[in-house]
Amino acid sequence: MSKHDPKLLLQSAPLLRQGMTTPAAMRDVWIALLPASLAALWYFGLAALLVLLTSIAGAVLTEWLFTPRERRAITLHDNSAALTGLLLGLTLPPALPLWMAFLGGMASIGLGKIIWGGLGSNIFNPALVGRAFLLATFPNAMTTWTAQSGPADFLTLHASNLALPFMQAPTVGAGTDAMTTATPLNLMKFEHQGTDLGALLLGNTSGSLGETSALLLILGGIYLFLRRGLDWRIPLGILGSAALFSAALFLIEGDKYPTPLFSLLSGGMLLGAIFMATDPVTSPVTPKGAWLFAIGVGLLVVLIRVFGGFPEGMMYAILLMNAATPLIDRYTQPRAFGRKRATK
Amino acid sequence: MSSRSPTPPQEPTPSRLVGSLAVAGFLSGLIIIGIYVATLDTITENKARELREAVFRVLPEVTQMQKLQYDGERVVLKENGKDDENTLYAGYDDKGNLAGYALASDGPGFQDTIRVLFGYQPANNKVVGMWVLESRETPGLGDKIYKDAAFVTNFDNLSTEPPIVTVKRGTRSRANEVDAITGATISSKAVVRIINQGVEKWHQRLPLPGNEPQLKSEGRT
Amino acid sequence: MATLSNKMNAYDEMLKGIWRDNPVFVQVLGMCPMLAVTNSAVNAIAMGLATFFVLVSSSFLVSGMKAIIPKQVRISIYVIIIATFVTVADYTLLALFPAVHKELGAFIPLIVANCMILGRQEAFASKHSVKFAVMDAVGMAGGFLLAMFALGSVREILGEGKLFGISLFGENFEPWVIMILPPGGFITLGLLLLLFNWVGERRKQFLAQVAAVD
Amino acid sequence: MGLLFSLRRSFAHGVHPEHHKEQTADLPIQRVPFCSRYVMPLGQHIGAPARPVVEVGQRVQRGQLIGEPGAFVSTALHSPVTGTVRDIGPHRYIDGNFRPAIEIEADPYATQQLPRPTPIDWRSLDIEQFIAQVQHAGIVGMGGAAFPSHVKYAIPEGQQIDDLLVNGAECEPYLTNDHRLMMERPEAVIHGTEIVRQKLGAKRATIGVEKNKPESIAALKAQIGERPIEVVALEVKYPQGAEKMLIKAVYGIEVPAGELPRDVGVAVNNVGTIVAIADYFDSGMPLIERIVTVSGPGVAEPANLIVPLGTPIREVLRFCGGLKESTREVIMGGPMMGTPIADLDAPILKGSSGILAFTAKETGRPPEYPCIRCGRCLEACPYFLNPSRLAKLGRARMFEEMKEQFHVMDCVECGACTFACPSNIPIVQLIRTAKDNLRQRKG
Amino acid sequence: MNEFLTAPAIMTGLGLFFGVILAVAYRLLKVEEDPRLEHTEELLPGTNCGACGEPGCVPFAQKLLSGEVKPSECTVASADDIDAIADFLGVDAGEAEKRVARLHCGGGKAQAYQIAEYDGFESCRAAAVVSGGGKGCSWGCLGLADCEVACDFDAIGMNDNGLPTVDVEKCTACGDCVEACPRDLFEVLPLSQKLLVQCNIPLAGQAVTVLCTAGCDGCGKCAADAEPGLIEMKDELPLIHYDSGLPVTPKATARCPTGAIQWVEGDQFLDPNQSHENRKRYAQLH
Amino acid sequence: MDDLIWIFISALLVNNFVLAYFLGLCPFLGVSGKLETSFRLGLATTFVLIITAICSWFLNTYVLTHAPYLRLISFIVVIASTVQFIEMAIKKLSPALFQSLGIFLPLITTNCAILGLAIFATNRGYGFWEGLIFALGAGAGFTLAMVLMAGMREETGINEVPALVRGTAFNLIIAGILSMAFMGFAGLFSST
Ligand SMILES: Cc1cc2nc3c(=O)[nH]c(=O)nc-3n(C[C@H](O)[C@H](O)[C@H](O)COP(=O)(O)O)c2cc1C
Ligand SMILES: Cc1cc2nc3c(=O)[nH]c(=O)nc-3n(C[C@H](O)[C@H](O)[C@H](O)COP(=O)(O)O)c2cc1C
Ligand SMILES: Cc1cc2nc3c(=O)[nH]c(=O)nc-3n(C[C@H](O)[C@H](O)[C@H](O)COP(=O)(O)O)c2cc1C
Ligand SMILES: Cc1cc2nc3c(=O)[nH]c(=O)nc-3n(C[C@H](O)[C@H](O)[C@H](O)CO)c2cc1C
Ligand code: SF4
Ligand code: SF4
Ligand code: SF4
Ligand code: SF4
Ligand code: FES
Secondary structure, rough: OOOOOOOOOOOOOOOOOOOHHHHHHHHHHHHHHHHHEEEEEEEEHHHHHHHHHHHHHHHHHHHHHHHHHHHHHHHHHHHHOHHHHHHHHHOOOOOHHHHHOOOOOOOHHHHHHHHHHHOOOOOOOOHHHHHHHHHHHHHHHHOOOOOOOOOOOOOOOOOHHHHHEEEOOOOOOOOHHHHHHHHHHHHHHOOOOOOOHHHHOOOOOOOOOOOHHHHHHHHHHHHHHOOOOOEEEOHHHHHHHHHHHHHHHHHHHOOOOOHHHHHHOOOOHHHHHHHHHHHHHHHOOOOOHHHHHHHHHHHHOOOOOHHHHOOOHHHHHHHHHHHHHHHHHHHHOOOOOOOOOOOO | OOOOOOOOOOOOOOHHHHHHHHHHHHHHHHHHHHHHHHHHHHHHHHHHHHHHHHHHHOOOOOOOOEEEEEOOOOEEEEOOOOOOOOEEEEEEEOOOOOEEEEEEEEOOOOEEEEEEEEEEEEHHHHEEEEEEEEOOOEEEEOHHHHOOHHHHHHHHEEEOOOEEEEOOOOOOOOOOOOEEOOOHHHHHHHHHHHHHHHHHHHHHHOOOOOOOOOOOOOOOO | OOHHHHHHOHHHHHHHHHHOOOOOOOOOOOOOEEEEEEOOOOHHHHHHHHHHHHHHHHHHHHHHHOOOHHHHHHHHHHHHHHHHHHHHHHHHHHHOOOOHHHHHHHHOOHHHHHHHHHHHHOOHHHHHHHEEEEEEHHHHHHHHHHHHHHHHHHHHHHOOEOOOOOOOOOOOOOOOHHHHHHHHHHHHHHHHHHHHHHHHHHHHHHHHHHHHHH | OOOHHHHHOOOOOOOOOOHHHOOOOOOOEEEEOOEEEEEOOOOOOOOOOOOEOOOOOOOOOOOEEEEOOEEEEEEEEOOOOOOEEEEEEEEEEEOOOOOEEEEEEOOOOOOOOOOOOOOHHHHHHHHHHHHHHHHHHOOOOOOOOOHHHHHHHOOOOOOOOOEEEEEEOOOOOOOOOHHHHHOOHHHHHHHHHHHHHHHHHOOOOEEEEEOOOOHHHHHHHHHOOOEEEEEEEEEOEEOOOOOOHHHHHHHHHOOOOOOOOOHEEEEEEEEEHHHHHHHHHHHHOOOOOEEEEEEEOOEOOOOEEEEEEEEEHHHHHHHOOOOOEEEEEEEEEOOOOOOOOOOOOOOOOOOOOOEEEEEHHHHHOOOOOOOOOHHHHHHHHOOOHHHHHHHHHHHHHHHHHHHHHHHHHHOOOOOOOHOOOOOOHHHHHHHHHHHHHHHOOOO | HHHHHHHHHHHHHHHHHHHHHHHHHHHHHOOOOOOOOHHHHHHHHOOOOOOOOOHHHHHEEEEEEEOOOOHHOOOOOOOOHHHHHHHOOOOOOOOOOOOEEEEOOOOOOOOOOOOOOOOOOOOHHHHHHHHHHHHHOOOOOOOOOOHHHHHHOOOEEEEOOOEEEEOOOOOOOOHHHHHHHHOOOOOEEEOOOEEEEEEOOOOOOHHHHEOOOOOOOOHHHHHHHHHOOEEEOOOOOEEEEEOOOOOOHHHHOOOOOOOOEEEOOOOOOOOOOOOHHHHHHHHHHO | OOHHHHHHHHHHHHOOOOOOOOHHHHHHHHHOOOHHHHHHHHHHHHHHHHHHHHHHHHHHHHHOOOOOHHHHHHHHHHHHHHHHHHHHHHHHHHHHHHOOOOHHHHHOOOHHHHHHHHHHHHHHHHHHHHHHHEEEHHHHHHHHHHHHHHHHHHHHHEEEEEOOOOOOOHHHHHHHHHHHHHHHHHHHOOOO
């Protein structure tokens, strides 16, 4: 113990850490999404795997390309880019041309994240930016839903999956039409036709890869909740407000509007409420803000689904509330201890 | 910094200010009226041609037309004045017999207001043609309401009694049914709704068969 | 002022508007028409030309009459001048190219509100000789036209697979519908600006390197 | 809600670090032997530094006054040893800066006995005399902030203290000095509490102890007798010991921001402070030593020690078997709020509750990730601030905004936010930097 | 053809109508303002940097009009601009002496000892609040570039030795670095003051040399060598009385054993061997 | 009534002036950096839009029926003069109101949202109430877009946005994504 030896470290207190790290939080989301992803493979076969892999590849590659060299090591290591790719993939239709899935991954990370300054700086949910981009760019391909293939013909691929980059799916018209079906939401919106709740729970309906099985999504949500990986207020607030709003409509005119339960279990409602609206980066940090955000999403979803042009409204509802998040945060600052009112 | 005047500029008299504004107004009025008069003929002609084309498109076998106006009680010949929502066109065949009316109607579409002109024969409750005058529907989807010939021909012979309905593409079976466009159900429905509204509005106003307005002169305008 | 003008080179004045002081990429002016009508190259060029006409004629008139326009009402008078030329352009288009006019629709009258035009009158034409004012106007309007064309062609190529209505990639091309929609306009212009910044940055670096070697 | 919290005897938010007290909780307090050189900084407390009343070369006795209070918010300083004043000048302080200090060389042959105890009849003192005595005894808060205790007792006209709250929470991990003190000398704690309670004219006194110290609670309860003193078992949660949190937990009262406990009729003292007062009035011994927990994975033999003030940290560590090879960092105080030590020659101060040594295992951190706005820091902050925002603004150097809109000055730097942050963002450091900046601007 | 009359008539009418209304309104509703303000504002650079000590260019312009300040007190405007303002307002431009920020520390990585290792947010002030950041000398430069970040004019760069170097050309004497430095090492001084003390340590003798080889150990040789009365030793540091009017020469630096006092023409720390140079000069003198 | 509601919703959300029609981009890109200012500019714009709706209805009904070719120029002259008059009046009568809203008025009069409103309302043949509701919807939509944008820009202002991206390019891209999100309102209340 001589005078300058050992050279001690000077770190600002506190020295202790809780132990949870950001990459681990992201890993938890991966684990929570595993059941739903496996269900996608079960229901949609190899096509699902390929779509998921290409969208992940598009996201990760873009992240790598556009991150300054000195930060690359840690951005890829934090699992978030790949998670964005996976979540994007889970919102895509199974027969989407793979090149579009790849482009979607690129748009997610490029427009949704890198431009803003990378992890933590973006205002909009990157996966949904990617999806909104794809939907606006290729509305036809993005609203072509195929029937489930089932595990028996796991290996069959849709011709449209393999369309050449920048080209349309080779079989337009008759070929694809034969396979296309309507999603439960399409049926509801345009035919006023319900879907069996059992099918919605298990997931043997058509729809995007990850949204079909309500049960497995809820399972993932419970896991995340137990791991403290999500803010429980958000799913609760969304589902609650959406249920109330649609119950009110249902009571007013039952044969025109869906039942609340149908609203909650169909389409991207659960995938969005549990995994996407809860993206910490793009939702309010304050508890009161989280409630406001969630209620906003819940109301907007029902508004768009019932009165708007689109059968599905989850993506737009979340993106719109993402845009309002800075304002919500600003006006819901917690009341500091010993202070009368929260100042803005 | 090119204007470095050592003193702030002097204030001119108010009359000079007003005067220069008036002079500018006067000159600009002159120029504008000049260009207006110079282009007036071509423009009127363009417009008339366009209109005639549209009317002829929605009314088959029509060779002459004239502009009419509903004045609150009856339909009368319109000589001049601005077109408004009570303006309509009557189409006549070679022999000067009334072949139908071309009616304009509008309403909200998927994006923005859609304006259509449709041919209507009140005698047999039929729509005989449809032409989109104005729309901002999505290119590639909603714009099929005028780009997709299959959709447009739906309206070539369509019964309006009972009102027109949209059905899923390929399931059209009755005379009042229209095949929706896949991927643009909403725009398709909007067109149908707009036409239904137009029919509802005009059906009562149009003169009964036999009372139709006669073709004046040689079908001007 | 005369001495100032003499020191300037008229061609420089013109060229600066096209690149160094490009009204869109550098000064960020006239964004509304820029985005609203650039969903195809033809529309972009038509709008660009109409703007060109209005800017050059107004600059000519304003610099010619600068001595007799009272300062207090100058803005009103510039606006009257501009609005007059816009009306002229409007009617001319309507008479000669009704199809184009239909596409550009409401946006021709909006040229009046294009900040670039009024801005040039106030900042340049009202202070310089006719020759320089016109040169400057030609440069600025040229730069505007160029930017319009760049944006319009990108949007048309990706959005419809065509340029000037001519198909570029064959029948099977999958159009990028977003390009023709409003978001596509914003995003494409944003990315073009980014590209412009990036090129500018690289150029600066390159020049610095050259200077260092010297 | 209020009822619920008071039933649970806690406050909202906060965190649950592992308490690591097992290393020293069962080690009785020992006395360290005297060493050769002592450094007594003149300003070991909040407020004006003391004024030296000795000269270089002068011989001083253990307990002799060597510095007078420099102002009202200041205290006296006494020599921890018998020896000779060697120097009065800048010496390295624990915060890395040089501060004026009195250096005393211990007389190796002195007995280091204290003069015979001379109890002071505290009952006969009026409040002014009591305050003067406490100031003269050099007593400052031993709970960490080292605020001169007598200032707390000077209650302004029109205010009245109803409750004396004795802080035995000891919520900082690793530290067990208060725990051992309460266990080993419960009678002194109770006695001191009675002295302060009666002198302040408070009706009641409450001793708050976290539930994880059942022995202390039992020992204290056994000593109370008929006195109006209550021992309250508190939920184990950090920072239970922060005075405003403690008041909230015990009485359910929220002390308004910018105000002091006395504004709601409460005075808060650490148990160490209370015992120092008891000892002073019993024996006349001013504050010249204190109890220090030496612990942490980097220390060979953890211990609870009575250490004369001014002892170089190096000597204390030597008594505990020295630092292990693997030691990377040494801090004074607890791991949540303590100060890292740059130079082991810096002395033990009146406010030093612990010396902890950590190895690469504790100091090695994952890389810093960007803030993912997860909100864990907000849920940790007992003051209901928005640490995530504060950290971002701090990095962007928007200090005014931090102060005006996000109340950075309310932050007590408890460290709960940084503890909870999964992205390993140095939130507290950014906050301290901003506060420092704001203070400089004001000055 | 009557259209040829209506159009000009309507337009003239509108022009007259609104011209009159506005002219009348202008008279009745006018709010008094110094008419020169606008133009003065235009002539100022508009950077709102605050170097002049005012909260921005507009308040500065207002003070210019009221004669409280002189145009040259704007340190950012070019000489031409200042002349233009003075011209316009008909006032004296004022004499501006070029001033620059000077650093009172020469103890970079190579000179000052580090006693502990700092691990945290890279900022001087952040390091300063964590037990002094590990630098042995608790008065010296921490080298984490808060000043560089604070300088809006890109005048500061960190050199290889971990010390900030001020580009004399770019420095506008705005004082932001003075405020940013947690160790208060910057001072804005006239460029003409070439004799600089590059140390801030109030200790003397060996207490200094164990911390830093470039520190002033308070030996007083500079005071002895300079014109008597020019340099006074205060708090173990030389204090140079520029206002005494005594001649200032490089002689004072000649015998400085550590190079803590320097003769600086232009930028500081241009020559890494400066202290070496001092010793050579000392040898030559004797 | 339904029509009025649709006109309002359409101008507010579906065909938002800024995000779908590209009108008023200069203040949108220029001023939306600060929340306070944006909100006040939004209010001031709504005010001018309403004035515009009234002026243009007046001109359309009483003046332009005789001289349609003077539409553009008379809009400009009348709207600009009216706003300038109101500005002077506010400045004199309520300096406080002038400080919070009035200083924006000259900025607003020269932007295309104002002229756009007049022209759209004329093209669509809106009557007085329709025009007024249209102006209200457009103004509210403009304010909404401004305020959302300002919130986002204040937030990103303290984030680590790459230096190359910062500035107009970035604002345009944010606007693009916001415009993409607003597409969710397409077809609102027109499909049922
Ligand atoms: C970018 C985009 C633009 C769209 N534009 C239209 C449109 O103009 N008209 C329309 O009816 N549907 C449009 N849609 C589709 C509707 O949202 C809705 O999905 C469709 O009308 C119903 O689908 P279906 O016709 O396949 O049942 C668009 C979708 C997207 C993603
Ligand atoms: C300037 C100042 C004046 C104070 N005055 C009093 C006082 O009059 N009475 C009191 O009980 N505490 C007083 N305090 C002490 C605080 O209440 C508090 O005990 C001290 O800052 C340490 O608290 P902490 O350890 O919770 O940070 C004062 C503190 C400061 C900084
Ligand atoms: C975050 C935080 C934690 C604290 N923890 C304790 C503690 O565990 N025990 C304690 O006695 N004082 C603790 N304090 C200090 C108290 O707030 C308060 O200053 C002290 O109890 C007052 O008594 P004193 O002046 O006698 O020290 C803590 C302060 C803060 C800010
Ligand atoms: C609970 C949770 C949910 C997430 N949801 C999303 C998501 O919906 N979309 C996405 O791109 N990233 C999501 N992420 C990953 C990450 O936060 C996202 O990539 C950031 O927005 C990028 O800055 C999520 C992360 C967590 C912890
Ligand atoms: S350090 Fe400050 S901000 Fe962080 S939790 Fe504690 S009081 Fe809150
Ligand atoms: S805990 Fe850390 S990552 Fe989470 S919001 Fe707070 S600062 Fe950000
Ligand atoms: S910050 Fe310092 S170096 Fe930079 S310009 Fe201002 S005074 Fe000069
Ligand atoms: S001069 Fe001050 S601010 Fe600059 S690097 Fe040194 S310590 Fe930091
Ligand atoms: S160009 Fe539209 S507001 Fe300026």
